Amino acid sequence: MSSCGCGAAGRAGMTPPPKPCVACGRTITWRAAWAANWDEVRYCSDRCRRRKVRPVDTALETTIMTLLGARARGATICPSEAARVVDPEGWRELMEPARAAARRLVVAGSVEITQGGRVVDPSTCKGPIRIRRTGV
Numbered sequence: 001m002s003s004c005g006c007g008a009a010g011r012a013g014m015t016p017p018p019k020p021c022v023a024c025g026r027t028i029t030w031r032a033a034w035a036a037n038w039d040e041v042r043y044c045s046d047r048c049r050r051r052k053v054r055p056v057d058t059a060l061e062t063t064i065m066t067l068l069g070a071r072a073r074g075a076t077i078c079p080s081e082a083a084r085v086v087d088p089e090g091w092r093e094l095m096e097p098a099r100a101a102a103r104r105l106v107v108a109g110s111v112e113i114t115q116g117g118r119v120v121d122p123s124t125c126k127g128p129i130r131i132r133r134t135g136v
């Protein structure tokens with residue numbers, strides 16, 4: 001992923017391509033403040049840096065793929081379905097982590113996020129989402 005790391009691209013006025021936050025899967029857009037250490041930037045925010053990817057987050061990813069694997073191709077699930085499987089009692093707490101897990105799976109190329117049947121940008125979409133496998 002890293003090039004030579006000398007920051008020449010920033011100094012030359014060329015903006016490096018955005019990359020995904022490893023925690024929430026949202027797109028991180030290059031900023032001048034990061035010119036010196038863009039290659040080391042992995043999280044979009046302090047919140048994501050603190051949270052990182054916990055075992056429960058990995059469990060949510062696995063559960064999303066398991067649920068989708070049990071459905072017909074093209075079928076969608078709601079993030080809450082995965083959250084309920086991972087924690088039947090405290091699933092409401094896992095709603096945002098479940099959405100983040102879905103975004104990381106989008107980054108990995110495993111799933112798409114849809115709203116109203118259309119694929120949406122997971123970084124910017126608001127409101128309820130559905131998840132389906134890619135390659136439909």
Ligand SMILES: [Zn+2]
Binds near residue numbers: 023045
């Ligand atoms: Zn993030």
